[in-house]
Amino acid sequence: MTFPPSPRPPVPPSNSQDNFSRKDEITIIGAGIGGLTLASALEKKEIPFQLYEQADSFEALGYGIQVSPNIVRVLWELGLEKELENISHRCLGFELRSFNSDKILAKWQLNNKIPYYQCRRSDLHQLLFDSIQDKNRIHFSQRLESYQQEDDKISLYWQNLQCTTTTALVAADGVRSQVRRSLLDAVADGVKPQNNPEQTQYAGYAAYRAILPFKDKYRSFWGKATVWMGENHHVVVYPNGNQNNSTPWLNLVLVVKDANWNEQGWNIPADKQAVAQEFANQSEELKEILEDMMASPEPCFKWGLFIHQPLPYWSQGKVTLLGDAAHPMLPFQAQGAAMAIEDAYVLAEYLAREKDIEKAFLNYQQTRIKRATKVQQVSRNNADIFHASGVKAMIRNFGLGLISSTFPSLLNQKTAWIYDYDLCVKLNKQ
Numbered sequence: 001m002t003f004p005p006s007p008r009p010p011v012p013p014s015n016s017q018d019n020f021s022r023k024d025e026i027t028i029i030g031a032g033i034g035g036l037t038l039a040s041a042l043e044k045k046e047i048p049f050q051l052y053e054q055a056d057s058f059e060a061l062g063y064g065i066q067v068s069p070n071i072v073r074v075l076w077e078l079g080l081e082k083e084l085e086n087i088s089h090r091c092l093g094f095e096l097r098s099f100n101s102d103k104i105l106a107k108w109q110l111n112n113k114i115p116y117y118q119c120r121r122s123d124l125h126q127l128l129f130d131s132i133q134d135k136n137r138i139h140f141s142q143r144l145e146s147y148q149q150e151d152d153k154i155s156l157y158w159q160n161l162q163c164t165t166t167t168a169l170v171a172a173d174g175v176r177s178q179v180r181r182s183l184l185d186a187v188a189d190g191v192k193p194q195n196n197p198e199q200t201q202y203a204g205y206a207a208y209r210a211i212l213p214f215k216d217k218y219r220s221f222w223g224k225a226t227v228w229m230g231e232n233h234h235v236v237v238y239p240n241g242n243q244n245n246s247t248p249w250l251n252l253v254l255v256v257k258d259a260n261w262n263e264q265g266w267n268i269p270a271d272k273q274a275v276a277q278e279f280a281n282q283s284e285e286l287k288e289i290l291e292d293m294m295a296s297p298e299p300c301f302k303w304g305l306f307i308h309q310p311l312p313y314w315s316q317g318k319v320t321l322l323g324d325a326a327h328p329m330l331p332f333q334a335q336g337a338a339m340a341i342e343d344a345y346v347l348a349e350y351l352a353r354e355k356d357i358e359k360a361f362l363n364y365q366q367t368r369i370k371r372a373t374k375v376q377q378v379s380r381n382n383a384d385i386f387h388a389s390g391v392k393a394m395i396r397n398f399g400l401g402l403i404s405s406t407f408p409s410l411l412n413q414k415t416a417w418i419y420d421y422d423l424c425v426k427l428n429k430q
């Protein structure tokens, strides 16, 4: 299938066959968005890999995900332009409202040349999975328990498999990464960084997620993301799915500051009545959505948001981390999956360019760590902005109103370093 040409110059071919010996094989742990993107990118460069996922199949998490221009570029580069368009709603701008009064605080149009999309996470997952031709390289129901790095190989110890060996290991195994813990323990000089940065901590926020079939009465939400911000609460509503090609949905993310999280597990059903009460505000539209959520057979789930401190390094020898395993972040800039996709693209490129895998891993770390850590920090700062109260909230509201009415392009400039980032140009320059 051919795709419309990307508006940028392509990355020059990297002669991966010359650089990468056929007997070298990259083992990827985790078939989340990061692991799948890496597998897809490696296959395009004819670099052999095996991908292992602990789950028996993909969990069909249908909730929404925002796909910002910085990664739309990457997905186009992987040849997925048309497929992405087919599953996505195009976001043209943002609207920020007060959670307490429902007053519009700011609204602006995006000015990026590359689309900003919103789609269902399960659709994006499926699209990445489908983009991998050789499905024999993907192994479900395989959980890595531990690994041992030796001079010439890495031994992998599995829950249900005999020990296997590999040349190099990429851990895309999410925020609770098993590999991250061992990697930080095994640093070259045996000195672990202070403060145990690898330890996962509850960030103090719970997120509720729901999805509803898109109805005509939600049309004021079409073409944008709407955010209500208030003391200890914020709500994000956006459509996903494509009006022409797939069923559109309305996606709802409701976040509350909550000091305690005692639940175990990932997909914990929420009490919809309690959620509706917690997030009731002055907005008639949000009220209707919450009523629809209560009446809908679609479940509402809750998540505790977990993070760990920025890591000083991601790679040790022929083992490296990718995505949430390396830099989990609060979802308040909608960039966690985006950073995982960027990581994957850069890592595949360096593996194709560089014969020495350790060097490739270090180059990858060097290219990625500063940007991902900065996005991690911005996401954390957004929590304070979204949930501000008292004088801080008054200053925020005044500032937003002023900028949005006089110089709205400033609001785009604030995120230009994230959305306008062109990885392919950056890699070309190196």
Ligand SMILES: Cc1cc2nc3c(=O)[nH]c(=O)nc-3n(C[C@H](O)[C@H](O)[C@H](O)COP(=O)(O)OP(=O)(O)OC[C@H]3O[C@@H](n4cnc5c(N)ncnc54)[C@H](O)[C@@H]3O)c2cc1C
Residues within 6 Å of the ligand: 029, 030, 031, 032, 033, 034, 035, 052, 053, 054, 055, 064, 065, 066, 067, 142, 143, 144, 145, 172, 173, 174, 175, 177, 178, 207, 209, 253, 303, 305, 322, 323, 324, 325, 329, 331, 334, 335, 336, 337, 338, 339, 340
């Ligand atoms: C409420 C919310 C909203 C969000 N919205 C957005 C958004 O709009 N845009 C955005 O870019 N990001 C968003 N994010 C962040 C995004 O979901 C994550 O950053 C992203 O999914 C991370 O991908 P990953 O591949 O690194 O990890 P994961 O998706 O966590 O995948 C890790 C995989 O590894 C597997 N695994 C783990 N351990 C093992 C093991 N030992 N052996 C084998 N397999 C293993 C797991 O089963 C899993 O499949 C949001 C997050 C939340 C919580």
